[in-house]
Amino acid sequence: MTSPTIESILQENRLFPPPAEFSEQAQLKSLEEYQALYERAKANPEAFWAELAEQELHWFQPWEQILDWQPPHARWFVNGKINISYNCLDRHLTTWRRNKAALIWEGEPGDSRTLTYAQLHREVCQFANVLKGLGIKKGDIVGIYMPMIPEAAIAMLACARIGAPHTVVFGGFSAEALRDRLNDGKAKLVITADGGWRKDAIVPLKEQVDRALNNNSAPSVENVLVVQRTKQNISMQPGRDHWWHDLQQGVSANCPAEPLDSEDMLFILYTSGSTGKPKGVVHTTGGYNLYTHVTTKWIFDLRDTDVYWCTADVGWITGHSYIVYGPLSNGATTLMYEGAPRSSNPGCFWDVIEKYGVTIFYTAPTAIRAFIKMGEHLPNARDLSSLRLLGTVGEPINPEAWIWYHRIIGKERCPIVDTWWQTETGGIMITPIPGAIATKPGSATRPFPGILADVVDLNGNPVPASEGGYLVVRHPWPSMMRTVYGDDDRFRRTYWEHIAPVDGQYLYFAGDGARCDADGYFWVMGRVDDVISVAGHRLGTMEIESALVSHPAVAEAAVVGKPDEVKGEEVVAFVILEDAYLPNEDLDKALKKHVVAEIGALARPGQIRFTDALPKTRSGKIMRRLLRSLAAGEEISGDTSTLEDRSVLDKLREGA
Numbered sequence: 001m002t003s004p005t006i007e008s009i010l011q012e013n014r015l016f017p018p019p020a021e022f023s024e025q026a027q028l029k030s031l032e033e034y035q036a037l038y039e040r041a042k043a044n045p046e047a048f049w050a051e052l053a054e055q056e057l058h059w060f061q062p063w064e065q066i067l068d069w070q071p072p073h074a075r076w077f078v079n080g081k082i083n084i085s086y087n088c089l090d091r092h093l094t095t096w097r098r099n100k101a102a103l104i105w106e107g108e109p110g111d112s113r114t115l116t117y118a119q120l121h122r123e124v125c126q127f128a129n130v131l132k133g134l135g136i137k138k139g140d141i142v143g144i145y146m147p148m149i150p151e152a153a154i155a156m157l158a159c160a161r162i163g164a165p166h167t168v169v170f171g172g173f174s175a176e177a178l179r180d181r182l183n184d185g186k187a188k189l190v191i192t193a194d195g196g197w198r199k200d201a202i203v204p205l206k207e208q209v210d211r212a213l214n215n216n217s218a219p220s221v222e223n224v225l226v227v228q229r230t231k232q233n234i235s236m237q238p239g240r241d242h243w244w245h246d247l248q249q250g251v252s253a254n255c256p257a258e259p260l261d262s263e264d265m266l267f268i269l270y271t272s273g274s275t276g277k278p279k280g281v282v283h284t285t286g287g288y289n290l291y292t293h294v295t296t297k298w299i300f301d302l303r304d305t306d307v308y309w310c311t312a313d314v315g316w317i318t319g320h321s322y323i324v325y326g327p328l329s330n331g332a333t334t335l336m337y338e339g340a341p342r343s344s345n346p347g348c349f350w351d352v353i354e355k356y357g358v359t360i361f362y363t364a365p366t367a368i369r370a371f372i373k374m375g376e377h378l379p380n381a382r383d384l385s386s387l388r389l390l391g392t393v394g395e396p397i398n399p400e401a402w403i404w405y406h407r408i409i410g411k412e413r414c415p416i417v418d419t420w421w422q423t424e425t426g427g428i429m430i431t432p433i434p435g436a437i438a439t440k441p442g443s444a445t446r447p448f449p450g451i452l453a454d455v456v457d458l459n460g461n462p463v464p465a466s467e468g469g470y471l472v473v474r475h476p477w478p479s480m481m482r483t484v485y486g487d488d489d490r491f492r493r494t495y496w497e498h499i500a501p502v503d504g505q506y507l508y509f510a511g512d513g514a515r516c517d518a519d520g521y522f523w524v525m526g527r528v529d530d531v532i533s534v535a536g537h538r539l540g541t542m543e544i545e546s547a548l549v550s551h552p553a554v555a556e557a558a559v560v561g562k563p564d565e566v567k568g569e570e571v572v573a574f575v576i577l578e579d580a581y582l583p584n585e586d587l588d589k590a591l592k593k594h595v596v597a598e599i600g601a602l603a604r605p606g607q608i609r610f611t612d613a614l615p616k617t618r619s620g621k622i623m624r625r626l627l628r629s630l631a632a633g634e635e636i637s638g639d640t641s642t643l644e645d646r647s648v649l650d651k652l653r654e655g656a
């Protein structure tokens with residue numbers, strides 16, 4: 001990880017203190033307040049979480065023990081009884097929030113719908129009864145393969161209400177990917193829609209479900225529930241397939257939330273590793289409810305007047321924690337958007353912000369870079385004055401994009417929370433608290449109270465300030481994953497054995513490289529397997545990408561290593577140009593020179609490959625593993641189920 005050039009890489013030392021107007025009204029108002037909280041949590045994490053659990057959530061029955069830690073297995077709030085659907089819905093009904101908008105949905109093409117807490121509660125209760133009617137019981141796993149429509153959130157909350165763990169499979173995944181996930185969890189039921197809108201086209205979701213289930217290839221699935229969304233023709237298999245609206249007819253809206261054990265499974269969500277089949281990350285009820293609740297409240301600084309919009313898909317952990325559970329548990333208004341920016345409607349995000357007066361906007365760096373490329377005239381033509389807080393998640397944000405976001409979207413007025421976390425962590429781990437912590441572009445800043453993050457070497461020893469190392473967490477936290485579904489061995493190997501336990505203390509290893517500067521700010525450098533070794537020097541791909549993107553001609557860049565007999569590895573850069581530039585030899589030379597000037601001769605790309613698109617997951621992560629194979633001229637192997645657009649690979653191959 002350590003590289004001699006690391007300090008010179010970005011020269012990023014700009015500091016953006018929280019605006020005074022923001023801090024004055026914020027939940028956490030000052031650095032001192034954050035620090036006091038942080039120290040208190042560090043001194044006694046259990047007491048810290050227990051106090052919040054009591055204050056912030058409804059429990060049907062109190063816990064007997066706050067934490068039972070048998071490394072690497074944690075049980076939080078042992079024997080406590082709780083229901084996250086109750087905390088997200090029922091408890092708001094006895095307050096003025098009963099008639100507050102819980103979910104605002106902006107659909108395609110031009111559809112929209114708003115559900116108050118009372119209405120959402122009613123729909124969830126009815127649908128929970130539908131599930132029961134189909135024989136779904138506590139512990140039965142339910143697959144959800146849906147577009148971004150309210151029924152997706154309703155289905156999740158209904159499952160949670162009766163204790164049936166859901167496994168949401170992103171609607172963009174293939175039939176094979178769906179089948180593998182359904183089989184891994186032995187799902188009894190699949191909830192889907194006839195189709196979903198995706199960039200002016202219809203994704204045939206039900207057809208994919210049929211394909212996933214045909215020839216009895218997912219034998220655990222007994223029933224399929226179908227929401228009518230796009231109204232195209234689909235086939236319904238009698239006995240197995242049912243329309244949601246048919247079964248919901250006349251069903252009782254009385255369905256008390258089941259008191260569940262804190263450690264009852266809430267959901268499985270699959271996340272792809274760099275090798276092997278996707279891992280089923282298991283989350284449980286009580287700790288997840290608490291952690292997503294508190295992080296949403298403090299990091300997004302929620303107020304009852306907010307319209308909060310997270311642009312993620314519900315098929316991603318960000319959608320679970322920060323569209324559905326965290327915001328609703330807080331009684332917030334959460335906005336769900338079915339559309340995506342595309343050439344026929346490049347300004348659609350800004351339209352949504354203007355239309356609903358969005359106050360908090362949470363998106364991914366990949367989206368921001370796409371907006372930059374589309375031009376600032378689009379956001380400039382809309383009224384974005386309702387915004388007061390911005391967030392990013394999913395990958396390191398390059399300072400160029402951060403500054404653009406700050407200037408063009410936030411009008412230099414809105415703090416930016418760059419939130420580092422993972423499917424596995426359940427909630428945000430390292431992040432600015434917007435009223436308290438000054439931001440530095442490209443840094444996720446400091447750990448959330450109760451999170452003991454550190455940067456260590458392979459032996460678990462902290463590395464000196466600003467040196468690269470492995471990002472770890474030292475103490476269990478409430479929303480940590482409990483295991484890999486059906487493969488506890490893999491859970492141990494992947495997260496707990498990479499870095500040997502120090503004095504019997506287990507460290508959670510996130511798989512990311514990071515450095516922590518002299519101010520205690522964390523700079524996440526990306527996955528440790530995304531490091532290139534040139535002549536024995538380790539270079540983070542992200543740093544070279546950041547350097548490339550800081551050149552005016554470059555919109556986006558992905559860097560990988562290609563085996564080289566002499567140097568070990570050679571840097572290969574895949575580059576997307578800004579619209580005004582065309583690929584040519586001069587530009588090729590200029591970009592190489594630019595990287596040398598920014599980082600040093602070691603980082604000089606041996607090859608630059610111009611392209612129109614990069615292979616990405618739906619959440620915007622560049623799939624460097626595929627680019628590495630391409631650069632090395634190998635066949636693509638391994639799991640590609642998470643690839644957003646398969647045609648990108650063919651184009652890249654042709655371009656070679």
Ligand code: 7RM
Binds near residue numbers: 444511526527
């Ligand atoms: C929420 C999510 C997790 C991986 C993680 C990192 C990367 C996410 C940031 C980030 C730098 C960030 N879950 N990552 N957020 N890197 N700065 N703010 O993305 O399971 O899909 O991915 O994403 O590598 O390990 S995830």
